[in-house]
Amino acid sequence: MIEARDLAKAYGGKQAVAGLSFDVRPGTVTGFLGPNGAGKSTTMRLMLALDRGMGTCTFDGRPFTAYSEPMREVGALLEAKPFHPTRTARNHLRMLAAANKIPMSRVDAVLGLVGLADVAGKKPSTFSLGMGQRLGLAAALLGDPHTLILDEPANGLDPQGIHWLRSLLKSLAAEGRSVFVSSHLLSEMALMADELVVIGRGRMIANGPVEDFTRLSVRNHVLVRTPQAHDLASLIGARLAGVGSVQASAAGELTVTGLDAPAIGDLAFDNGIRIHELSVHQATLEEAFLEITGGSEEFQAHARPQSPQSSPPATPPATPPATPPATATTPKDGQS
Ligand SMILES: Nc1ncnc2c1ncn2[C@@H]1O[C@H](COP(=O)(O)OP(=O)(O)OP(=O)(O)O)[C@@H](O)[C@H]1O
Numbered sequence: 001m002i003e004a005r006d007l008a009k010a011y012g013g014k015q016a017v018a019g020l021s022f023d024v025r026p027g028t029v030t031g032f033l034g035p036n037g038a039g040k041s042t043t044m045r046l047m048l049a050l051d052r053g054m055g056t057c058t059f060d061g062r063p064f065t066a067y068s069e070p071m072r073e074v075g076a077l078l079e080a081k082p083f084h085p086t087r088t089a090r091n092h093l094r095m096l097a098a099a100n101k102i103p104m105s106r107v108d109a110v111l112g113l114v115g116l117a118d119v120a121g122k123k124p125s126t127f128s129l130g131m132g133q134r135l136g137l138a139a140a141l142l143g144d145p146h147t148l149i150l151d152e153p154a155n156g157l158d159p160q161g162i163h164w165l166r167s168l169l170k171s172l173a174a175e176g177r178s179v180f181v182s183s184h185l186l187s188e189m190a191l192m193a194d195e196l197v198v199i200g201r202g203r204m205i206a207n208g209p210v211e212d213f214t215r216l217s218v219r220n221h222v223l224v225r226t227p228q229a230h231d232l233a234s235l236i237g238a239r240l241a242g243v244g245s246v247q248a249s250a251a252g253e254l255t256v257t258g259l260d261a262p263a264i265g266d267l268a269f270d271n272g273i274r275i276h277e278l279s280v281h282q283a284t285l286e287e288a289f290l291e292i293t294g295g296s297e298e299f300q301a302h303a304r305p306q307s308p309q310s311s312p313p314a315t316p317p318a319t320p321p322a323t324p325p326a327t328a329t330t331p332k333d334g335q336s
Pocket residue numbers: 011016034035036037038039040041042043298
């Protein structure tokens with residue numbers, strides 16, 4: 001169990017991490033998300049007492065520095081390619097094993113586990129970024145620790161490597177370990193993580209199960225296609241009574257929030273309205289992330305001035321448009 005409490009760190013006058021508290025439970029993969037510069041790496045360094053700051057972080061009740069052989073308790077991967085330039089991959093791990101009283105048999109075991117057995121005699125300076133990440137993971141796993149703290153472990157991995165990493169981290173969590181992992185690959189995180197810690201500008205934005213994060217998104221909606229869109233929009237608008245929205249997204253097509261698909265279907269049926277499609281759109285983790293972190297990005301690119309011919313930006317606005325009255329957005333379609 002990781003318990004982080006009131007972690008804080010300032011660089012000069014700038015608050016990089018501002019009072020973060022969260023738990024990482026055994027048996028779970030907890031994803032750590034935030035825009036560039038949000039404070040993820042700083043938080044991970046604070047957790048491992050690699051940076052001086054405020055607050056506490058304990059691993060099964062004790063701080064990282066209280067463990068005499070910490071690699072047996074907590075495995076960490078914080079930066080790409082943190083290796084001695086002239087030692088071979090195997091010797092790098094042998095050195096770490098010796099320093100932490102880890103049996104030498106673990107060295108070849110973890111090299112095999114991360115797929116580097118064939119290049120164990122090569123120097124990491126010749127490795128690609130992805131191979132370096134694999135060696136960093138091997139080092140993190142060397143002591144067979146209960147807890148893993150991994151900063152962007154998917155960085156540099158090819159699609160097969162990313163798939164392998166996901167399976168590995170999920171299986172390590174299924175064995176009862178606590179896995180705390182940051183990544184910018186949100187689709188991967190959606191498949192891998194059970195819980196999320198989302199920060200922006202060093203502060204907590206959201207903390208909880210992944211499903212809650214996407215379930216509460218305002219991007220969740222029901223799409224309805226009907227030849228009687230005007231009539232149905234009026235009925236839905238009356239039923240919503242201001243909570244939710246109904247908007248015409250195309251001719252004969254309505255986007256509804258605040259009312260679920262069965263309720264819309266029943267309303268249509270009770271009023272003799274034909275439905276051609278009724279589909280539920282669940283927000284992706286990426287959509288929910290953009291929505292929730294919209295105001296907390298530190299580094300925002302300024303949009304290029306648009307020429308009259310240019311297309312609109314691909315990224316939707318961070319906050320949805322205010323709910324309009326149902327009738328104001330209803331199409332003037334040919335209804336039966
Ligand atoms: N050594 C340092 N000296 C000064 N400022 C720093 C230092 N390390 C980090 N910062 C600042 O602290 C803030 C948080 O940085 P951090 O690297 O923790 O963010 P991050 O969420 O890991 O970012 P990214 O996703 O881009 O890796 C940033 O504003 C960064 O500029």
